[in-house]
Amino acid sequence: MANVKFDHITVRYGSHTVLQDFSLDVESGKIVCLVGPSGCGKTTLVRALLGLNKPETGVITVGERCLFDAKKHVNVPAEKRNIGIVFQDYAVWPHMTVLENVSYPLKKQRRPKEEIRERVMHALEQVHMTEYARHLPNQLSGGQQQRVAIARALVVDSDVLVMDEPITNLDAKLREEMLLEIRMIQKRLNATILYITHDQQSALQLCDKMAIMQQDGTLCQYGTDEEIILHPANRFTFEFIGVSNFIPLRQAGSGLALDCGELIPYTGEVPPQAENGGFDLGVRPNDIVFDPASPLKARVDSRVFLGSEYNYFLSLGQKQIRVQQSMLDARTRGVAKEGETVGISFLNTRFYPTQKGEQTP
Ligand SMILES: Nc1ncnc2c1ncn2[C@@H]1O[C@H](COP(=O)(O)OP(=O)(O)OP(=O)(O)O)[C@@H](O)[C@H]1O
Ligand SMILES: [Mg+2]
Known part of the structure; x- marks a missing residue:
């Protein structure tokens, strides 16, 4: 697992600047929650990391590997970036069994059958879903489906896991269970997880560190949850995280x-x-x-x-x-x-x- 570094990233859609000179270093082996109001540019940042949009300026590195460098014209294609992703609207495919869902990224990479089977079973073990390998998604609960999505992200041996609002569709109790589950998976694998949410409560429960983004796409504070609650950098953080009068x-x-x-x-x-x-x-x-x-x-x-x-x-x-x-x-x-x-x-x-x-x- 590796750290993820965004260095002076600027992303625009037409004349709308979403991210301007955005920098953030997600440390290796940590869960970092990127928290900010709807529309502030969280998914835009994730898409830049995945290679699904092209920043105008800046550098993105994962560990020693440079994925993007505007000046040096480096832009590693999305399929070679080796980043596991769990999206809210990127659910499991309903017509495939659990086994087929989790195998899919490896089949696309044309891995040998034996290796696929071994790695899929290992990924399913990590999310405690081995016994459901032959089930179709509609035979699973929302939380179990989400675990399949996580297994599918884990199976590619990615350097980093990115989760963009992965559990917002689940009810409160399941959400809590999934947060614990994600935390346990992270500990087992010593994974680097960038977890995106606009829900400060989930972020507080889950993170090692929190990055707080403002509506204008700037990062206003990066620190442990304790630092952010006890020493908010500005009014926005004070108001956005925790309750305030x-x-x-x-x-x-x-x-x-x-x-x-x-x-x-x-x-x-x-x-x-x-x-x-x-x-x-x-x-x-x-x-x-x-x-x-x-x-x-x-x-x-x-x-x-x-x-x-x-x-x-x-x-x-x-x-x-x-x-x-x-x-x-x-x-x-x-x-x-x-x-x-x-x-x-x-x-x-x-x-x-x-x-x-x-x-x-
Ligand atoms: N493909 C696009 N073309 C034009 N504008 C876009 C595009 N994608 C996003 N935007 C705009 O960029 C801004 C940031 O969007 P983004 O999806 O990154 O927000 P977000 O922080 O992920 O919000 P949410 O919490 O609602 O998911 C928004 O104003 C959005 O309307
Ligand atoms: Mg989003």
Whole structure:
């Protein structure tokens, strides 16, 4: 298995630039999740790696092997790139048995029969599907079909596995099972997996590292899930990964106020650049705690018990905010009741300039 390096890749469709100078290094033997909103260019990047579109600039290498170099006019054909792919809309072929589906890439390479059989059985073992070798896809569950698709990607001994939204069609429970399965397969093979999704929850469950892409096709952060949640590089990452509350901060008289439809005096800490307002205060629901001594008061609109935590909606002035309370915190501080007015404190706040068009008059 090998690392995958995108170096200053630019891809355009006509006059529409999807990727501009895009660089990312996917380390060998890791699962890297590329996460970004729909239409930001994730599949476009995958297609460049597979050789299905041709970037205008840049270099793509897998391990020591250069697959594409715009300046040197290197462009290895798709069928010689040796990359296993599982696409959402590239399901198994319904008219072929499991065995035939997984054999197909090797038959295309005209491998000897004996070798095909051996490698197919090995790939099926890896995804625990040996006993279904003679089944047709319509005799399998969605998750089993997806495993066949993974076996078909594994069978070619690829240097890298790319999965582009492979499980979005499955129901929640199966999705969770498949994520575990993918993780186990990755560990067994020490595979390099580039996993593409717009679903941050799957990414958090699966990845060693996350690459966060913005709507304009730029990479805004690359790091472990912990780095991304605890130290988001910018407002986009903070908002896109995890749950967040934003409250506008305004200057009011000589001090600051939270603009919640009505101005609520704010005396917490702010960085020097936010001292004159014009910023949004960002706070995660689990960084808001009930604190009877706090002058900041909110009303409890609803409380839901989710098994391992409580989820609240509070009204702070006219603004609704979300609060998560762990069981431990609920035991020590007590739970808040619906309809009650509570004091709240923010444990960890961030400040981002108010975006244009968002400013409330
Ligand atoms: N063949 C094409 N011709 C023209 N424009 C395209 C083509 N393929 C994609 N695009 C455009 O490029 C942009 C990026 O598309 P892409 O499929 O890479 O997004 P994505 O991040 O994979 O989105 P999703 O999460 O919805 O799969 C979109 O604006 C899309 O409309
Ligand atoms: Mg896509």
